[in-house]
Amino acid sequence: MRRVYITGIGQTSVQEHWDRSARELAASTILEAMEQAGIQKADAIYVGNALSGELTGQENVAALVADFAGLTGTEAIRVEAAGASGGAAVRLGYLAVASGVQDTAIVTGVEKMSDLTGPSVEEALATSTDEEYEAIHGLSLVALNALVMRRYMHQFDVERRDFAHFSVNAHRNAANNPYAMFRRPITVEQFEKSRLVADPIGLLDSAGAGDGAATIILCSEEEAGGRANSSVEIISSSLATDAVALHDRSNPLFLRAVYDSAQKAYEQAGVGPEQIDIFELHDASAILAALSLEASGFASEGQGVRLAMQGEIALEGSIPICTMGGLKGRGYPVGAAGVYQVVELVQQLRGEAGANQVDARLGMAQSIGGTGATAVTHILKAPE
């Protein structure tokens, strides 16, 4: 396996881009990242996208994005793994370059969630659950997470307001991120009073839908040339799955796919959670953030929420999470989120994170599809 470097990044702001379609969002970030990487072409484009077919009636997105970015003819493949689509695209790009098959790969995540031609965002998101056993009964994705949260509150004796610290942290960090959708800090009281989306998950707990695209350029050491020394390196990559339906898991409070993918990522990198300086996790709702911290080894069972309550997830804490706002603060363009996470880690590891800068050498990004069916974990290392 060869070493893989990230030599360019690009991102759009996450918002309701009423004047820009998915292809425009994606292409603008590809051009931005290519310019930064100093490349005019690539061997392949891997596109993470979750819901374009349902929401805007457009499949075949990879060829479309390649064409619109002026890369007509380039190998282009679209990957879908629900909320983990962006992470899965990063993994395919990583594998292509690490294995020696391709020297330069573009990885783009894109999602267009306003100006829809299809069903509602809620209906579309429900496609990431088990349709025949969950969605068909009217269970939405957030409703399933709400069931898990309720169980967590019961089992570990925590209150709804205890979860607030995840959103407070996310909004605080988003306030300093010019690309973020929700740049207004919130308080625990506001979290508690926010209207319910699916009891006990409220509006200020659930990550909001937004349009956005993000791109990274992956290069082999040889291809990166002189840039390798100043580039962030992907030192491990892992994807694991679990049962899609919540009721098929022996313990709904244990994210097995997250555990498996984190363990494999640690093993490949030769590190443990104690060496990770920043963790961009999948905070589609606070309960997922808490369970991710636990399954990834940052907190023991039932202690994820307490870690947040103690301030350890803040920029100055022991394991800063969602340092640029996370899904909750930056906004959640579903299939793009996994690429945004990596872009934000690169900003941090290069020292370009502005007011949110953390002194970090190793960062971890983790995407989740559905309620935990798919998990993708990447560990990145700062330039020496």
Place this chain on the structure above:
Amino acid sequence: MRRVYITGIGQTSVQEHWDRSARELAASTILEAMEQAGIQKADAIYVGNALSGELTGQENVAALVADFAGLTGTEAIRVEAAGASGGAAVRLGYLAVASGVQDTAIVTGVEKMSDLTGPSVEEALATSTDEEYEAIHGLSLVALNALVMRRYMHQFDVERRDFAHFSVNAHRNAANNPYAMFRRPITVEQFEKSRLVADPIGLLDSAGAGDGAATIILCSEEEAGGRANSSVEIISSSLATDAVALHDRSNPLFLRAVYDSAQKAYEQAGVGPEQIDIFELHDASAILAALSLEASGFASEGQGVRLAMQGEIALEGSIPICTMGGLKGRGYPVGAAGVYQVVELVQQLRGEAGANQVDARLGMAQSIGGTGATAVTHILKAPE
């Protein structure tokens, strides 16, 4: 790059499977192929699926299929490239094994096109066109192919009935394939009289939607062990793209993505079209078959239809195509079609094609997404 062998295959019949869902179809072929390959687990599962989100409200298909096949936890990634989804999945599986990243990969294509919860099949298929410039005006996929066919008839002075030979061949071959959907031979006269779907494409020209799944097991030489000698080998793999919208191509009668991917595949295999004994091409309609023959080097410009008229595409011809019925005769479960093509090539190259057996050493499979936006080509070699 390591050598990659196909050590197991599985397929369901293509039909309206009212009693079986996508996961059941997929899992049954995975178990069948794993048994044949003599494996109990794999490093990864690549799932080709085009329309599950739209048609049945189920995304995150790869994790679902892995779980239902008893492979919970296994890395599983779903790939979408419209009609080329199955071919793209084969390519990812090939790359994973060839590169040394994974030793055993399962590649499954699956599509469920009856018993729908979503829009019509026509609407869903239109998502593989350019939504903002084609589908939005009411252009369906078959309508776009009809425009191309009309232009071809005008430019090369051929009649609608001349295209019949593709369907006649497909139905004749399907008659002997127990997995095929349309096992009734047809005549040129029936083709000509069939009612129009989108003038000049008629019902007996357009490949019919069907439910189905197909699986291949890919292994490295080491992993295949003693099976390598008796296994079909994938000797080249290539994916290329073109503009998604028909009007963005300088010549709508030239399938550039097909040309590019075929050329790269020939180059990698060190052969030319004259060495290919069987060609499983993407006959979603006869015009696509004709243009594929031309862009892949089997006929010069405007001669693809004449090749069919001369009988050269028949089992006993110079370049047999759609030997088990093709998309037209076997039926067209969109995202699964590319894997079916490879399964059928394996049947031929192993000498297991029954009444349709062709004496063949090299076979080529080619999938197309949309009207030609994506093309994937694989060349397979018979066991020595």
